[in-house]
Amino acid sequence: MTAKIISGRETAEHILEKELSKKVEVLKTKNIIPNLVVILVGDMKASASYVKQKEKFAEKAGIKSEVRRFESDISEKDILSEIDKINNDPLIHGVIVQLPLPDHISVAKVLNSIHPSKDVDGFTPNNVGKLFLGEDTLVSCTPKGIMQMLRISGTDLNGKNVTVIGRSNIVGKPVSILCQSENATVTMCHSRTKDLNHKLSDADVIIVAVGVPKFISGDQIPNGAVVIDVGIHNIDGKLCGDVDFDSAKEKASAITPVPGGVGPMTVCALIENTIIAAERIHSA
Numbered sequence: 001m002t003a004k005i006i007s008g009r010e011t012a013e014h015i016l017e018k019e020l021s022k023k024v025e026v027l028k029t030k031n032i033i034p035n036l037v038v039i040l041v042g043d044m045k046a047s048a049s050y051v052k053q054k055e056k057f058a059e060k061a062g063i064k065s066e067v068r069r070f071e072s073d074i075s076e077k078d079i080l081s082e083i084d085k086i087n088n089d090p091l092i093h094g095v096i097v098q099l100p101l102p103d104h105i106s107v108a109k110v111l112n113s114i115h116p117s118k119d120v121d122g123f124t125p126n127n128v129g130k131l132f133l134g135e136d137t138l139v140s141c142t143p144k145g146i147m148q149m150l151r152i153s154g155t156d157l158n159g160k161n162v163t164v165i166g167r168s169n170i171v172g173k174p175v176s177i178l179c180q181s182e183n184a185t186v187t188m189c190h191s192r193t194k195d196l197n198h199k200l201s202d203a204d205v206i207i208v209a210v211g212v213p214k215f216i217s218g219d220q221i222p223n224g225a226v227v228i229d230v231g232i233h234n235i236d237g238k239l240c241g242d243v244d245f246d247s248a249k250e251k252a253s254a255i256t257p258v259p260g261g262v263g264p265m266t267v268c269a270l271i272e273n274t275i276i277a278a279e280r281i282h283s284a
């Protein structure tokens with residue numbers, strides 16, 4: 001079996017240009033221009049390139065975006081006061097803080113200071129709590145992008161077995177909740193899981209968010225499973241994921257590539273969340 005490739009790049013382009021840009025046009029007729037602010041601290045190359053992609057996607061959807069850059073020695077107090085200004089600015093609908101932050105700044109404190117209505121990354125306790133309760137909320141971007149990819153690949157999760165590898169707050173845990181809300185039976189695996197291969201043996205869908213290059217290979221994947229690879233690594237200038245793509249594609253029925261898979265869908269979800277935030281703020 002050679003897997004169908006679930007292209008995040010093509011899907012994201014389609015959603016941005018055909019769906020989200022139309023929503024933005026409607027908002028513009030009401031003089032509302034969705035506006036995203038990205039806070040970037042320091043000069044990490046990887047962060048700068050992620051931010052560039054966010055700006056590019058914002059432009060494609062027709063929303064406004066602004067990057068506010070700060071030196072890496074900025075104090076935590078000054079970052080918090082910047083977020084406070086943004087929280088109180090009626091012309092800004094969404095704010096994200098590009099991670100990682102320098103060690104002297106508490107990530108939890110900074111993220112928790114974002115007003116939930118502008119938390120387009122969906123990381124604040126308020127939005128995470130709502131997600132866990134099954135309430136309407138701003139869903140964090142990578143899990144949201146993964147669910148969209150499963151949908152476009154025609155994967156109906158009802159009654160299916162989903163194995164999630166990785167239990168981070170930003171990927172593994174929220175995506176497991178979203179899969180359960182679509183009636184999947186979810187098995188969560190992590191660094192202390194015993195006999196991972198057994199946990200994978202009856203999986204219909206495997207979501208890998210471990211942060212180890214090529215951690216999962218084809219011999220661990222049951223025939224016909226759908227594989228979502230969240231990881232992204234630069235190995236000697238070549239990008240790869242948490243899944244060994246070449247062997248996995250011979251066993252899976254569908255698989256996401258790296259690059260061009262979950263990454264673009266994550267950014268697309270961020271733009272969609274900014275539009276949703278703008279709609280909600282103005283209808284409140």
Ligand code: NAD
Binds near residue numbers: 191210233262
């Ligand atoms: P994390 O480091 O926060 O969590 C990794 C998880 O993997 C942990 O829960 C840990 O228990 C589990 N793990 C580690 N070793 C394991 C093992 N041997 N067996 C089973 N589980 C193990 O990582 P994260 O933030 O969830 O990110 C995971 C990967 O996804 C990284 O490569 C990251 O760069 C990537 N990522 C990509 C996007 C995107 O938009 N494409 C977004 C977020 C994260």
